[in-house]
Amino acid sequence: MTEQTTRPAPRPDGSDHPDIVVSIGTDHHAFDRLVRWIDDYARTHRDLRILVQHGHSAQPLAASGTPFLPGDDLGELMRAARVVVTHGGPGTIVQARRAGHLPVVVPRDPELGEHVDDHQLLFVSRLEEAGRVRACSSPQQLYALLDKALSSPDDFRVGPQDDEGAVRSALRAGALIDLVAPGARTPDPRPRPESEEVTDWPEVTVVxxxxxxxxxxxxxxxxxxxxxxxGTITTIVVYDNDQPDPSLARAEGTRPVRVVTNTLTPGLAGARNTGVLAAHTDLVAFCDDDDTWLPGKLRAQVRVMLQEPGTDLVCCGITVVYDRVEAVRTLDRTSVTFGDLLGSRLTELHPSTFLIRRRAMIDGCGTVSEEIPGSYAEDYELLLRLARRGPIRNIPETGVRVLWHRRSHFSGRWQTIATALRWLLERYPEFRLVPRGHARVAGQIAFAEAAAGHRRAALRWIGTTLRARPAEARALLAFLVVLGVPPGWIMRALHLRGKGL
Structure with a gap:
């Protein structure tokens, strides 16, 4: 039986070649995650012609698709395409480079049932270090790379003189054995010994x-x-749905302040992104308008960035202040991984502690997500994306005083919270592989639904929580709210202990 191929519509220039070619290879493991990401991109870019060679994965719905293509046909389509996206298969990557492309690569993840082991993750990481591919691990990062490749195609082309020699060598058995060696993916989290005193402190922008x-x-x-x-600290104050106060602006000395208005999606995510995009420095820090930095916070974090050029994000501990009661929250570790964040929110990693390399967002995993309903947990979602790129560095000392109070933006916005957390579970199916983390988020949804007065929804999510982890305390807290205990009482008791839900 002959496979039917759905051909993309002609380009505006009259050719029938796709703008973007996506090759998932012929492995029998489904890679539906990448198909879904491409479909989401196709729905918002209907002017583009996108063809997915999806193999044994699901047929795309918004993009055009074909299960398999002869090698010569695929190579011809790649040569004519503007962008090529591949899975982490060595043969597909070599073919894309022979067609003149620096491919955008999404490696298969064995924890999601996309492959038998993690050799694609290791292989792609090695190739990215050598500058042979542009790797991504989240839909936001993929979309940012596609946008950049379409707008700056020369940055994603390779010439005949830039052949795939390094790729071929990586395919050799010895290189592959080295890639899958234990510990190959985890960098040493220990800070390097301090060298001589820093004399050239970089400028930092605070949003x-x-x-x-x-x-x-x-x-x-x-x-x-x-x-x-x-060094110089430039603060950008971003007014969100509020009249700006121009009297705050000043330019003198090494502590200038700029006042701008949120020009993106209303809400915290859009306001943060407005500030990030307005910044002109490599290092960008976040601070909420009700928190205060301790004097040595920024100096300690920048020193880590200078010692570890590969680090994208440095956090530190916090002191939570609620009704004049203080609670110190610090992590006793210097490195936090993606798996750590799936298992626990780690509220010690508060956004007011973030010091980020701007290029890690702009040219890497993407800026703060403006898709999250109400911008709730936008900081946590950004942590997850950055942690996928590499471990997050943490200074296990207090650097910020965080004020929790009844005027906090999300106080009582239970339906927004429930909707945002459901969005998070849908976008990160990896939570289902970590029962503790899945139960935590499900329990938060159950509590929010109960506090919003949605009894049936709360009971359903309580059941989901208990199935994932019977010992999850949030299920009990949600049930107490269902029985009539005011949610404010529970939240106050938690806040007095320096804890959130």
Whole structure:
């Protein structure tokens, strides 16, 4: 029986070649995750012609698709395409490079049943280090790379002189054995010994989103200006759905302040991105308008960035202040992985502690997601994406005072919280592989639904929580709310202990 191929519609220039060719290979393991990501991109880019060679994976719905193609036909399509996306198969990557492309590569993940082992993850990581592919591990990162490849095609082309010699050598048995050796994927999290005193401290931009909290904002700005940091600190105050206060702007000294208005999606994510895009420095820090930095916070974090050029994000501990009660929250580790974050939110990694390499977002995993309903947990979702690129560094000392109070933006917005957390579970199916993490998020949804008065939905999510992890305490807290205990009482008891839900 002959396979039927759905051909893409002609390009605007009259040719019938696709703009983007996606090759998933012929492995019998399904790679539906990549098909789904491409379909989502196709739905928002209907002017593009996208062809997916999907093998044994699901047929794409928005993009055009064919299960298999002869090698010569696939090579011809790749040569005519504007962008080539592949799985982490060595043969497919070599073919894309022979067709003149620096391929965008999404490796198969064995934990998701996409392959028998993690050799694609290791192989692609090695090739990316050598500059032979552009790897990505999240839909946001893929979409950013596709946008960049379409707008700057020369950055994703390779010439005849730049052959696949390094790729061929990596295919040799010795290289593959080296790639799958234990510990090959995990860098040493220990900080390097401090060298001589830093004499050239880089400029840092601090993004402070704000809305209707002028007194707290001024306190936040004062703490930033009083940092024990020898370099320049530029603060960008982003007003979100609020009238900006131009009197805050100043340009003198090494602590200038700029005042801008959120020009992107209303909400915290859009406000953060407005600030990130307005920044002109490699290092960008976040600080909420009701939190305050301790004097040595930024200096300690920048020193880590200087010692470890491969680090994308540095966090630190916090002191939570609620109703004049203080609780210190620090992690006793210096490195946090993607798996760690699936298992626990690790609220010690608060967004007001973030110091990020701007290029890790702009040219890497993408900026703060503006798709999350209400921008709830946007910081956690960004942590997950950055942790997929490599371990997050943490300084196990307090650097920020975090104010929890009844005027917090998400206080009582239970339906927004429930919707956002359901979105998170849908976008990160990896949670189902970590029962503790899946139960944690499901329990939060159950509590939010109960607090919103949705009894049936709360009971369903309580059941989901208990099936994932019978000992999950959030299921009990949600059930108490279903029985009539005011959710505010429970939240206050947690906050007094420096804990959230």
């Amino acid at each position: 402070v989103p704000t809305r209707d909290r002028p007194e707290l904002l001024r306190r936040t700005l004062r703490a930033i200006s009083e940092q024990d940091y020898p």
